[in-house]
Amino acid sequence: MCSVHDGPGSWGEVGTQFDHADVVSPDDAERLLADLTFNVADNLWPDELTDPWPLCTLHGDHPLNPRFAAGKAAWVCLRDPKVTIPVGGLGGQ
């Protein structure tokens, strides 16, 4: 479950079908993270009210998209597969 807040206001919550009793491999964990990140970006992010984020580090004129790529949850550029940044790796970008 992921709950997104902006100060006292809540944007909402999204979750996955993960259960604590499930045996989760590292690959499964990355897929769960990719699904959760996609769900937040697709269903909670108010993109009609904000500037595009996160901006593509190569092109700078469009947002990156969350995907499961090369075995990792990542932000990717849909125009250039070389731009693949692990979820959590954007730092101050």
Ligand SMILES: [Zn+2]
């Ligand atoms: Zn790009």
